[in-house]
Amino acid sequence: MSDIRFSGVTRVFQRDGREFPTLAGIDLAVADREFVAIVGPSGCGKTTCLRMAAGLEFPTTGTVAVGGRIVESPGPERAVVFQQFALFPWKSVWDNIDFGLKCKGEPGAGRRARIEQIIGVMGLQGYESAFPHQLSGGMQQRVAIARAYVLEPDVLLMDEPFGALDAQTRTVMQEELVRLARVNPRTVLFITHAVDEAVYLADRVVVMTRRPGAIREIVDVASVRRAERWDRHERIEDVMDQESFVHLRTHIWRLLREQQARNDH
Amino acid sequence: MQPGHSAAIGVATVVLALALWALFTTAIPWIDTARFPAPADVWAALTQITVQGYADARLWRHVAQSSVLVLTGFATACTVGVALGLAMGWSRRAEALLNPVFLLLRPIPPLAWIPLAIVWLGLGDAAKVLVIFMAAFVPAVINTYTGVRAMEPQIVEASSMLGARGPRFVREVLVPAAAPHIFTGLRLSLQASWTTLVAAELVGALYGLGQVLNNAAQDIYPGMILVGMVFVGLCGGLMTAVLGWVERRAMPWRAA
Numbered sequence: 001m002s003d004i005r006f007s008g009v010t011r012v013f014q015r016d017g018r019e020f021p022t023l024a025g026i027d028l029a030v031a032d033r034e035f036v037a038i039v040g041p042s043g044c045g046k047t048t049c050l051r052m053a054a055g056l057e058f059p060t061t062g063t064v065a066v067g068g069r070i071v072e073s074p075g076p077e078r079a080v081v082f083q084q085f086a087l088f089p090w091k092s093v094w095d096n097i098d099f100g101l102k103c104k105g106e107p108g109a110g111r112r113a114r115i116e117q118i119i120g121v122m123g124l125q126g127y128e129s130a131f132p133h134q135l136s137g138g139m140q141q142r143v144a145i146a147r148a149y150v151l152e153p154d155v156l157l158m159d160e161p162f163g164a165l166d167a168q169t170r171t172v173m174q175e176e177l178v179r180l181a182r183v184n185p186r187t188v189l190f191i192t193h194a195v196d197e198a199v200y201l202a203d204r205v206v207v208m209t210r211r212p213g214a215i216r217e218i219v220d221v222a223s224v225r226r227a228e229r230w231d232r233h234e235r236i237e238d239v240m241d242q243e244s245f246v247h248l249r250t251h252i253w254r255l256l257r258e259q260q261a262r263n264d265h
Numbered sequence: 266m267q268p269g270h271s272a273a274i275g276v277a278t279v280v281l282a283l284a285l286w287a288l289f290t291t292a293i294p295w296i297d298t299a300r301f302p303a304p305a306d307v308w309a310a311l312t313q314i315t316v317q318g319y320a321d322a323r324l325w326r327h328v329a330q331s332s333v334l335v336l337t338g339f340a341t342a343c344t345v346g347v348a349l350g351l352a353m354g355w356s357r358r359a360e361a362l363l364n365p366v367f368l369l370l371r372p373i374p375p376l377a378w379i380p381l382a383i384v385w386l387g388l389g390d391a392a393k394v395l396v397i398f399m400a401a402f403v404p405a406v407i408n409t410y411t412g413v414r415a416m417e418p419q420i421v422e423a424s425s426m427l428g429a430r431g432p433r434f435v436r437e438v439l440v441p442a443a444a445p446h447i448f449t450g451l452r453l454s455l456q457a458s459w460t461t462l463v464a465a466e467l468v469g470a471l472y473g474l475g476q477v478l479n480n481a482a483q484d485i486y487p488g489m490i491l492v493g494m495v496f497v498g499l500c501g502g503l504m505t506a507v508l509g510w511v512e513r514r515a516m517p518w519r520a521a
Contacts, residue, residue, distance in 0.1 A: 056422055074426040086419035090441035090518045099437065100427035131518040147427075 002154030002187050004030040004053055008062035011048055022048055024212040035188040037198035040208030041259050046191050050157050053189055054080045067154055076100050079148035083160040085140045087132040093143050094128040100151045114150055122146045138169035155187040171236050174200060195252050200236060207255045216255055302488040310488035320480040322472045330472040331462055332500055334390060338397025339458040343451055346402045350409025375400030375461050379468055393465040400461035404453035412446025448512045455508055459501040
């Protein structure tokens with residue numbers, strides 16, 4: 001059981017002796033093997049939520065727990081995919097993927113098989129000995145996802161992972177992520193700016209208010225996806241063409257626009 | 266410009282300089298060869314030091330003596346300097362502990378250590394190694410420290426997320442991340458080592474290229490002075506080239 005539970009989480013930044021609240025009380029439970037996306041205006045603290053689940057930042061009050069244990073430090077059971085990839089430039093593709101397993105102390109033979117498998121799944125065959133700077137952005141992000149997935153983490157934390165990619169690569173990566181999630185479902189917390197992406201990928205979409213961030217609404221996508229049989233469609237554009245998809249997307253857009261309007265006044 | 270062209274131009278410049286040197290010392294004697302030697306004088310000095318020896322030893326012995334001193338001082342300084350730089354860059358506590366001492370020592374010119382080195386260790390090799398160490402140590406520490414501090418925070422976060430700790434973190438994350446800066450430091454250290462060596466040997470030594478220069482100055486022997494200078498340059502250049510080769514081998518991800 002590897003759920004994520006935010007309980008009464010607030011976060012206050014201190015700067016020049018003044019206090020800036022960035023998160024105003026988040027209560028959210030991501031179930032085991034559920035895919036939850038968070039969308040919200042810039043600076044609403046959605047990335048802070050993810051970083052707190054990762055153990056890279058900590059709440060001012062409240063708790064974040066993964067699998068029932070309060071998060072106190074970063075660890076391989078909570079794998080992060082960063083927006084800017086954060087690959088090790090001095091390690092080959094293979095060694096980047098291998099590093100986390102090596103740190104866990106896994107024996108060599110088992111590591112080899114798992115790395116080969118994930119390289120196959122992510123379409124990285126032939127690039128094993130390449131260095132990150134020799135790869136395109138899309139390929140680098142594949143490596144970063146492979147590096148996280150190979151650890152078979154309890155939860156996968158993805159911080160705008162496709163934000164730095166061009167539109168076409170982004171679409172391909174979104175489809176691959178869905179494929180990967182079908183083969184090997186994980187608990188996923190996914191931060192994004194893109195409403196389309198959130199609706200396409202997630203079981204539930206959390207819409208946040210502007211700073212200090214709070215939850216405006218949680219939109220259930222999974223029940224619509226099941227009822228409308230979105231998985232009949234292989235391609236992302238066909239899913240996005242469904243009336244039910246457009247309806248959900250518009251609903252989330254309106255919630256976000258409402259935040260924008262508040263911002264303008 | 267094509268690389269072949271610039272190499273050809275380089276060779277042409279050197280040949281031209283040598284020709285002008287021969288011309289104005291020998292054919293049209295505008296330069297007083299008692300102050301600046303003619304090519305033939307340098308050749309004679311080179312033959313003398315290689316065959317009969319000069320300043321109590323033959324050339325190879327002077328070269329070996331100086332090189333061993335430089336390598337000893339340089340290697341010790343790099344080991345200690347890189348280790349300290351990594352510690353100071355990574356740990357605030359190590360920085361708080363070491364930085365004041367380092368800031369105090371840093372503005373002292375390496376050559377100012379010579380008298381103390383002689384008092385502590387006498388006129389032998391150990392004193393010279395100490396002075397070289399003092400000169401080479403500073404750039405190694407500073408550049409390693411800078412390299413660690415210039416690390417991207419996301420790389421540090423990624424490595425802690427993956428569970429990298431202790432020696433593995435140092436070996437596989439910290440050192441490679443700082444490597445480009447570390448090598449800059451090592452190059453500066455090597456230069457400083459040779460500069461300091463010559464000065465340290467000028468104070469007094471049995472053998473060594475500095476001792477050759479010292480003797481030649483006392484003998485007013487311009488040809489030999491030039492031989493000494495050229496070999497200091499050759500040795501320094503050779504070691505820098507070797508270091509450059511090591512650098513390329515050590516950081517394959519930086520190539521192309």
